[in-house]
Amino acid sequence: MDELDRAIINQLQGDFPVSDSPYAEMAQRLGTNESELLAHIQRLLADKVLTRFGPMFHAERLGGGLSLAAMKIPPDDFERVAAIVNQMPEIAHNYARDHVMNMWFVLATETPQGLPEVLEKIAHQTGYEVFNMPKIKEYFVELKLQV
Amino acid sequence: MDAIDRAIILATQCGLPLVPQPYHAVAQQVGITPDEVMTRMCAMLDDGMIRRIGAVPNHYALGYKANGMTVWDVADERIDELGVLIGRLDFVSHCYQRPRHLPDWNYNLFAMVHGHDKVETQQKAFLIAELLGDACRAHEILYSTRILKKTGLRITG
Numbered sequence: 001m002d003e004l005d006r007a008i009i010n011q012l013q014g015d016f017p018v019s020d021s022p023y024a025e026m027a028q029r030l031g032t033n034e035s036e037l038l039a040h041i042q043r044l045l046a047d048k049v050l051t052r053f054g055p056m057f058h059a060e061r062l063g064g065g066l067s068l069a070a071m072k073i074p075p076d077d078f079e080r081v082a083a084i085v086n087q088m089p090e091i092a093h094n095y096a097r098d099h100v101m102n103m104w105f106v107l108a109t110e111t112p113q114g115l116p117e118v119l120e121k122i123a124h125q126t127g128y129e130v131f132n133m134p135k136i137k138e139y140f141v142e143l144k145l146q147v
Numbered sequence: 148m149d150a151i152d153r154a155i156i157l158a159t160q161c162g163l164p165l166v167p168q169p170y171h172a173v174a175q176q177v178g179i180t181p182d183e184v185m186t187r188m189c190a191m192l193d194d195g196m197i198r199r200i201g202a203v204p205n206h207y208a209l210g211y212k213a214n215g216m217t218v219w220d221v222a223d224e225r226i227d228e229l230g231v232l233i234g235r236l237d238f239v240s241h242c243y244q245r246p247r248h249l250p251d252w253n254y255n256l257f258a259m260v261h262g263h264d265k266v267e268t269q270q271k272a273f274l275i276a277e278l279l280g281d282a283c284r285a286h287e288i289l290y291s292t293r294i295l296k297k298t299g300l301r302i303t304g
Contacts, residue, residue, distance in 0.1 A: 009209070014199035018185050018192070021167055038165050041202070045162075052203040054163035055188065057156060061196045063148055068245065070252070086296045094295040097216065099287065101252060104216070105296070131248045137227065139242040140234025 001049070004032055004040050009049070064108055065115035067134040071103040071126070078102070081126045090118045101131070148196070151179060155187055163200070211261040213268040215288040217275060218254035220247075225282040226256060232278055233258050238271045253285065265290070 007030050017025050024034040044050040059066045073081045078096070085091055085105060094105035109115050115134075123130045148156075154177045164172040170188070174181040191197040206214055221229055226244055233256070234242035241259040258275060262268030272288055279286075 009204050012202045014201045016200040018188050042165055048205055049208040050202050051205045052162050055159050055197045055200045058195050058198050082295050093297040095291040096293040097289040098292050099289045133245040135243040137244040139230035
């Protein structure tokens, strides 16, 4: 990772311009040129140092339903339940965690009313309670990772 | 959000085109003028539909390998004041109030903490504990042991 890579990660986590030639504008600010900047972003994406470059949307404001849910699954039944949960298209990500509450997933639905339906379906198909933990308040969401 | 906003989201949610004039490329794909794409994206930034535009780093690739979901049982009457405080810490990426599910789950404040290893994440959690002080009754750090699915949030056409 060179200096420009670090500058891209540290200084480009927001504030990318909305203009005719935003990469050229940004390149000037970072002390490089447009083609160098584009090549570096391309390589950071290819190397998976960046997962994405572009707008980050606020899911709830797009009108759908969004929530975090957790389940307590006995270890010997975990894979069966994971398979049921994962095959639902509404599940955006699902993590195993080191806790009695050992399965945590984020689900997104086209409409807010779709959420309880999916949660009910999961409870019914797996036979376990689903603990719905939608956010009540958001205090801050911003990536501030530095390299 | 109307059909044109939706088309712009569909065209950009996987990333902005890596060409000298990315908004012109989006305009061509959506079938509107570049000016309209830029006006609408600025409006989406203003009203918060777009949080930000830029690089989305991969924690693991940057060496942050111990990403802990820290969960806290905070006195309800102080949670807003303290949530704002915790959310400002530079090692916390997400900070939310969520409902308790008694008796199974008594934590109401969630903060994602990023560390290079578990010791660093624990030290950072300790800083949070100090800030919360008496208002916090208990806390835990939940590490992910396996990614079971990761497709990300996407709207579909």
